[in-house]
Amino acid sequence: MTSAPEAFTTAGDGGVRIVGDRIGDPLAPAVVFLHGGGQTRRSWGRAAGAVAERGWQAVTLDFRGHGESDWSSDGDYRVASFARDVLEVLRDLPPKPVLVGASLGGFTSMLLEGELAPGTARAVVLVDIVPDMDQSGASRIHNFMFDRMQSGFDSLDEVADMIQEYNPHRPRPTDLDGLRANLRHRDGRWYWHWDPKFIDGTSALPPTEVTEVDRMHAAVQTIVDAGVPMLLVRGQMSDLVTRERADAFIARFPEVDFVDVGGAGHMVAGDRNDLFADAVVEFLGRHAAR
Structure with a gap:
């Protein structure tokens, strides 16, 4: 039986307050889940609990500007700043965590382990993200996040309708x-x-690294050259990481394991949490033994 999540706060880079949850033995090696842009630490569903049930410590975070974490007072939403926030959280965890990053969280994981602090992680899991993502899919996500951002919604029913329209393959909440x-x-x-400010282009320091394909490829190269195990989990219906983009990534980095999750789009953990959790747990068992 998995224990209930225990909330904690940490001072991130520059003192911004970062909120997270911890599940499992606080002395066990950690699996740190990093959500996508516009999401929160609640996005991981049962995946964090499934990892904790296998004896790991599961940690989920709200990025700066998201969920219960503080908004950046100076509009600093660079991927490097997200990564430095994560590094502050890792100071209080056992060494050599596993980084599991979806979309923006994947870019954060690449930059952290491949450029800012090589040797930090024992393994990296990228969830429906590659450096050379499909720009039409990225635009669709941006438009969804931007729509109604300022005007808001009258009711939760209205929110559910919009989510169902964006994800027609998923039942309405x-x-x-x-x-x-x-x-x-x-x-x-x-x-x-x-x-x-994170999404409307008015932040002083936006996450421009997500467009720096060569830089992110170099970060991944550093990771695989160091022998750090890496897994790419793709949603088969993803329009951000098409099958062609995934194949090109694996051809470039054949050391990377690959799992294609049926019935899932870009929001892999939300669409098929069961299959996603199984893929992560199986990868950890093969490549990141505690």
């Missing part, structure tokens, strides 16, 4: 209370639970 973790309520309306 029935647990409307479960949506609250991704929203904030102000003046009678619901708003996405992230700093608008």
Whole structure:
């Protein structure tokens, strides 16, 4: 039986407050889950619990500007700053964690282990992200995040309708209370639970690294050259990491393991949490023994 998540806070880079949850033995090696842009630490569903049940310590974080973590007072949303926040969290964890990063969290993992602090991680899992992502898919995600960002929603039902329209392959959310973790309520309306400056182009320091394909490829090369195990988990219906993009990534880095999750789009953990958790646990068992 997995214990309930234990919330904690850490001062990130520059003192920004980072909020996270810990599940499992605090002395066990950690698997650190890093969510995508516009998501929160609640995005991982049962995956964190499944990892903790195998004897790992599962840690989920809200990035700066997301969820319950502080918004950046100076508009610093560079991927490098997300990575430095994570490094501050890792100071309080056992050495050599596994980094599991979805989308923005994947870029953060690449930059952390491949450029800022090589040798930090024992393994890296990229969840539906590669450096050379499909730009039409990226634009679709950006448009979804931008739409209604300022105007908000009248009700949780309205939020559920929009999510279902964006993800038609996924059943419409029935647990409307479960949506609250991704929203904030102000003046009678619901708003996405992230700093608008992160997505609307007005932040002083935006995450431009996500467009630096050569830099990110170099980071991945550093990781695989060091012998750090890496896994790419793709959603078969993803329009961000098409099969062609995934094949090109694996051809470039044949050392990387690859799992294609059926019935899942870009939000792999949310679409097929069971298959995603199984893929991560199996990879950890083969390549990152505790």
